[in-house]
Amino acid sequence: MFLEDGARVGIIGGGPAGSMTAFFLLTFAQRADLKLAVDVYEPRDFLEPGPAGCNMCGGIVSEPLVQTLAVEGIRLPPSVVQRGIDSYVLHRGSETVNIATPLSEKRIAALHRGGGPRGFREMQYGGLDGYLLGLARDRGARVIAAKVRQSGRGEDGRPWLGTGKERQTYDLVVGASGVNPGDWSLYENLGFRCRSPRTARTYITEIRLGAEQIGSHFGNAVHIFFDNMPGLDMAAIIPKGEFVTICLLGEGINQELIQAFCDNPAVRACFPPTWDGQAGSCRCFPKINIRPADFPCLGRAVLVGDCGATRLYKDGIGAAYRTAKAAATTAVFSGVSHAAFARHYRPVYRSIIRDNRYGWAIFMIVDLIKKLEPLARGALSMTAKEQSQPESARRMSVVMWDMFTGSAPYRDVFFKTLDPRFWARFMWETARNLRARRPRPPEEA
Amino acid sequence: MNEGMLGKQYGDGEIICRQGEVGQCMYVVLDGCAQAVSEREGREVVLGRVEAGEVFGEMAIFDKRPRSATVRACGAARVLTLDKRLFLKRVHEDPSFAFGILQKMSERIRHLDAELSRLKQGSGG
Numbered sequence A: 001m002f003l004e005d006g007a008r009v010g011i012i013g014g015g016p017a018g019s020m021t022a023f024f025l026l027t028f029a030q031r032a033d034l035k036l037a038v039d040v041y042e043p044r045d046f047l048e049p050g051p052a053g054c055n056m057c058g059g060i061v062s063e064p065l066v067q068t069l070a071v072e073g074i075r076l077p078p079s080v081v082q083r084g085i086d087s088y089v090l091h092r093g094s095e096t097v098n099i100a101t102p103l104s105e106k107r108i109a110a111l112h113r114g115g116g117p118r119g120f121r122e123m124q125y126g127g128l129d130g131y132l133l134g135l136a137r138d139r140g141a142r143v144i145a146a147k148v149r150q151s152g153r154g155e156d157g158r159p160w161l162g163t164g165k166e167r168q169t170y171d172l173v174v175g176a177s178g179v180n181p182g183d184w185s186l187y188e189n190l191g192f193r194c195r196s197p198r199t200a201r202t203y204i205t206e207i208r209l210g211a212e213q214i215g216s217h218f219g220n221a222v223h224i225f226f227d228n229m230p231g232l233d234m235a236a237i238i239p240k241g242e243f244v245t246i247c248l249l250g251e252g253i254n255q256e257l258i259q260a261f262c263d264n265p266a267v268r269a270c271f272p273p274t275w276d277g278q279a280g281s282c283r284c285f286p287k288i289n290i291r292p293a294d295f296p297c298l299g300r301a302v303l304v305g306d307c308g309a310t311r312l313y314k315d316g317i318g319a320a321y322r323t324a325k326a327a328a329t330t331a332v333f334s335g336v337s338h339a340a341f342a343r344h345y346r347p348v349y350r351s352i353i354r355d356n357r358y359g360w361a362i363f364m365i366v367d368l369i370k371k372l373e374p375l376a377r378g379a380l381s382m383t384a385k386e387q388s389q390p391e392s393a394r395r396m397s398v399v400m401w402d403m404f405t406g407s408a409p410y411r412d413v414f415f416k417t418l419d420p421r422f423w424a425r426f427m428w429e430t431a432r433n434l435r436a437r438r439p440r441p442p443e444e445a
Numbered sequence B: 001m002n003e004g005m006l007g008k009q010y011g012d013g014e015i016i017c018r019q020g021e022v023g024q025c026m027y028v029v030l031d032g033c034a035q036a037v038s039e040r041e042g043r044e045v046v047l048g049r050v051e052a053g054e055v056f057g058e059m060a061i062f063d064k065r066p067r068s069a070t071v072r073a074c075g076a077a078r079v080l081t082l083d084k085r086l087f088l089k090r091v092h093e094d095p096s097f098a099f100g101i102l103q104k105m106s107e108r109i110r111h112l113d114a115e116l117s118r119l120k121q122g123s124g125g
Helices: A016-031 A063-071 A127-139 A184-190 A211-217 A255-263 A265-270 A316-333 A338-344 A346-371 A373-386 A395-405 A410-416 A420-437 B059-063 B084-093 B095-122
Strands: A007-012 A036-041 A081-085 A087-092 A095-100 A108-111 A142-144 A150-153 A159-162 A167-169 A172-175 A198-208 A221-225 A234-239 A243-249 A282-284 A287-291 A301-303 B008-010 B015-017 B025-040 B043-050 B070-083
Touching: A007 A016, A007 A159, A007 A167, A016 A036, A016 A127, A016 A316, A036 A127, A063 A108, A063 A316, A063 B025, A063 B070, A063 B084, A063 B095, A081 A234, A087 A265, A087 A373, A087 A395, A095 A373, A095 A395, A127 A142, A150 A184, A159 A172, A172 A184, A184 A301, A221 A265, A221 A395, A243 A255, A255 A265, A301 A316, A316 A338, A316 A346, A338 A346, A346 A373, A346 A410, A373 A395, A373 A420, A395 A410, A395 A420, B015 B025, B025 B059, B025 B084, B059 B084, B070 B084, B084 B095
Parallel strands: A007 A036, A007 A172, A036 A142, A087 A221, A172 A301
Antiparallel strands: A081 A108, A087 A095, A150 A159, A159 A167, A198 A243, A198 A282, A198 A287, A221 A234, A234 A243, B008 B070, B015 B070, B025 B043, B025 B070
């Protein structure tokens, strides 16, 4: 079951996973002298600021992905990247530790996922999503500005997609609609008889402070909060051009937790004194995939990006790239049968799922460390001291960097923590902190 | 200063990588251009220009030999460093990742073939 000249591909969703699938399908087809017609269904106009043109996400492109895309010929232009990030700052209480990127080079991109927040004016490409969709269009994809409302299979087994007005039959359908629109019934109609992805709620708000204030208060650093707040797995403030994004992830996100975070003195200290602790002009509670769909592929149908599997909490765009490219490679060079996808696409999909198991273990350990004050202080002081040491001696910093930036697979992060030298130094720092904080007996005072 | 610029900014003539160095990374020009020069017996020979979007410094990663040329910025240039280990890992996972670089290397070999042929004709060989 191979794609022949003139074969048609329908992609549900024009976010990064859908756009990159179209981009790679058409790139590989061109290399193989194959003529494909690719339709991308995307109802949103990414040039529109606010919810109508937004793909609701923290908006970080990780260090490895910036490099990977550059090699693939996708150079993110300065009008898409709102701020180049060169460091991460860890906060816990009044303590802060800065971890800079090893080369002191801006290799992490903070950007808007679409038209940017309400009131955003300097829009050229429509954020990352608009830019990638434009690249797919430049390669020859047809972008259909409509939502897919019906789907099914014809008598010959070919899938079809309908927008209400018309119905199109395809040789391959790619599901790339993410987890937010609740499109799972479309995939069930195509034959996916498995559990849909399990999701968790996140909170994102964009606060306009102006480039100058952001530069002086946040710099080019993502700020991570290492405080123990039940229900909150990850909290970050991401500086962009005119806005900063507060991004909270966890299974207990609610209004009370959001307010507690905004009232946290460490958070307030990052902002200018004029900030009132309130959400910005744009806020949302998007869902993220925390457990994948069981079966990502059938004959002539495949799921990519968030509606299949993604990395736990981090680098979702990186997972979209990997699944999109693997699906496109399989479709062009190995065919669109279930067997072809099972053999060539599923291993990539499963590698993401396997890696997330290490991710769960790491987040459990981090949660425990955050709850136990001496361990948390030990981890921070070890990181702080390592900043003046050579790269090879920075064990905690590398673990923190890889984990918070999403720069390395969770498996690699996990195995780095098994180094006895890591634990010896960590326990030593924890013990030192315990001694330093123990109240002195009156005669010593 | 545009906050959205990635990579590292180099001034006109600033050296990005030096001939003879051990290469632990390669580069992609994000903006502007760079010039590759070979230094031999105290003389510099300009080998060519590297334009925006092009990768350079990849030979040291493939053949594990010292860099064959010095590359410096031509005017202001913005360059992104690509980690050797990340590149090799990606190529092993997905060989098509190296396709663009192979294409460029093939283009350079064609250019060198044409140059060699021209020189041989000129010398009557």
